[in-house]
Amino acid sequence: MVYIQRRETFSASHRLYNTTWSDAENEAVFGKCSNYYGHGHNFQLIVTVKGEVNPDTGFVINLVDLKTIMMEEVIQHVDHRNLNVDVPFLQGMLPSTENLAIAFWQRLAPAIALNGAELHCIRLIETENNFVEYYGV
Amino acid sequence: MVYIQRRETFSASHRLYNTTWSDAENEAVFGKCSNYYGHGHNFQLIVTVKGEVNPDTGFVINLVDLKTIMMEEVIQHVDHRNLNVDVPFLQGMLPSTENLAIAFWQRLAPAIALNGAELHCIRLIETENNFVEYYGV
């Protein structure tokens, strides 16, 4: 069993805001992250796929295929977008790094399985100091 | 003459859009950077100050002072903000990386001069692939 990882980046804006709370409650919990007009990040998405090494190719998964899946399922939908309003599959979700990681797992896991491999981990780096990992359970 | 540099970071959103142009013209020039609801970045601001080394301190400028100037003049105004609408000193400006570097120079140069030192360069890193430098002329 080998774990192979691919990194892609995207630049997006978001706002942390719970619509069922008052502005004061949002300010108390989210602080500057709840700024009305949003803020943004250069996110790094690192996907780990696990599997046996194919003896003919030396690959767990062809990274060209993994890149295509990441671009089609996630990056083209979120890059240079506002994560609160522009992304259909994020609608109704508070776009915290944790929730983004879970949402990306839900799109990537079936697409990778269709390719005969298995998604192991989503790592999402929001800033050089803040990151999240999600293993699907 | 020694050059001393200090890095600070901020996370902000922006949109590249020329208000005197049609949406089609904006799309043609700015592409995905003109997305209506904006996008964002983790910016890195690196300020270079030049001067003689003070023999009593070994410093060109005390980095505690330089950090304070950077925070007060720039970072607290732009961090976790939308650069198109939230920042008074950026109003009416197309917030390209180039224009941001110039605007930051105009605020930092006099504050650093008041501290007895001289601003030499503004370096603004927008993504791991795109950066700007401005030397004031």
Added chain:
Amino acid sequence: MVYIQRRETFSASHRLYNTTWSDAENEAVFGKCSNYYGHGHNFQLIVTVKGEVNPDTGFVINLVDLKTIMMEEVIQHVDHRNLNVDVPFLQGMLPSTENLAIAFWQRLAPAIALNGAELHCIRLIETENNFVEYYGV
């Protein structure tokens, strides 16, 4: 279950020296790391907290709280300090990266538990080539 990580940095000096050994034995085992007047590093401390995502906030733990815990329990005690002599909770310990990671765990785990979350991993980066991970067991 999501894993969230926060990075903080500190600059400290230390000396690897076993006081029950002769200088020659220390030199043989620790080499340049046993230099009498010490040496130092820019350490990076990365704390991983695991937990369920709170549906109201989208957070495993509020990173503002995690940062406060890290600063109060570890960083303010070790930043710009000599780890052999300046830090009460490290007294009597050989300040290897391994031992530092364990000592930081012992301070951080209860503080994070009080916050309703669970410490999963301490990662301590000593140089760009040397790092340690500790999972509490």
Added chain:
Amino acid sequence: MVYIQRRETFSASHRLYNTTWSDAENEAVFGKCSNYYGHGHNFQLIVTVKGEVNPDTGFVINLVDLKTIMMEEVIQHVDHRNLNVDVPFLQGMLPSTENLAIAFWQRLAPAIALNGAELHCIRLIETENNFVEYYGV
């Protein structure tokens, strides 16, 4: 149980090519990675060793010893080499990042065991976007 990690780098060339396939098949699967005269990378090899902390040294393993093992078992054989033709222990193997990680494990695990410690993970970084991890099973 503490996990300690050491990073070493090497610069090597390789070509992804299955000798039992036609050139067209190789081109279809490996694309530009199958270029006849090869290409190359700055690889980063990160070795994780796990074990109890020795109370006399504060070490899981002396990093001087781990570095020596990494240099003697892997780095001196692959640095500034062509991985398809120059390295006896890689002969007959398609030098994908996955296969390299497994081959390095097979050389490092016994050498680290002789030193009284246990190899836990091989991490091999091929580019800033592609990496592999192998845990020996």
Added chain:
Amino acid sequence: MVYIQRRETFSASHRLYNTTWSDAENEAVFGKCSNYYGHGHNFQLIVTVKGEVNPDTGFVINLVDLKTIMMEEVIQHVDHRNLNVDVPFLQGMLPSTENLAIAFWQRLAPAIALNGAELHCIRLIETENNFVEYYGV
């Protein structure tokens, strides 16, 4: 005058070898860099363009255009190639980092000038420890 920079990467192999010298002379000067079957690197190419900021766009040069120039003039010719044999515009040249920087300048300067801007600097990063800068004179 603002300086704008764009980074692109490529992975290539090369061999440092002076064909007018004996193998022993090559070994004495180039050491492991003269390995017969070559070695390789992940190169980073950073191009600096200087110019006035266009008031309509906020740009010195549209980075989409600069990226296209870099890809067409340099990257597509050198990525996943052997720099000694695969690249027509490098034929007959000893592919040291210095010579590569000069060769890339000669292709990029006219293409950038056609775009109405001016090439200022080529920065070529060969490893995390070795880099070159060339300013055209």
Added chain:
Amino acid sequence: MVYIQRRETFSASHRLYNTTWSDAENEAVFGKCSNYYGHGHNFQLIVTVKGEVNPDTGFVINLVDLKTIMMEEVIQHVDHRNLNVDVPFLQGMLPSTENLAIAFWQRLAPAIALNGAELHCIRLIETENNFVEYYGV
């Protein structure tokens, strides 16, 4: 004229303290950097050498030679040392990053000149946020 750069790293401790001042004055100016038992950093030293490219080698200077000069003139004297007390050529100097850069220039410039090349710049990175450059004048 090409500029070639070599990076080396060292880990050292230091204390910022002006011996002609009271402790209170030192605390006021240097703050936590004046901690009695010192603190430390992983310094990065980047040396830039300028010159014509030798047509036989493609080199401004052989990086093996530049590395040797850096090791012999600077790194072996400062790595794993206390910069206030362990380094003869730093005696009597307040070891600020600025003063270190100047002191390293004074040792490196003549050694590089003896090698037929010319030192252009000393860049000294103290932390990921603080760096100094010195050009000899």
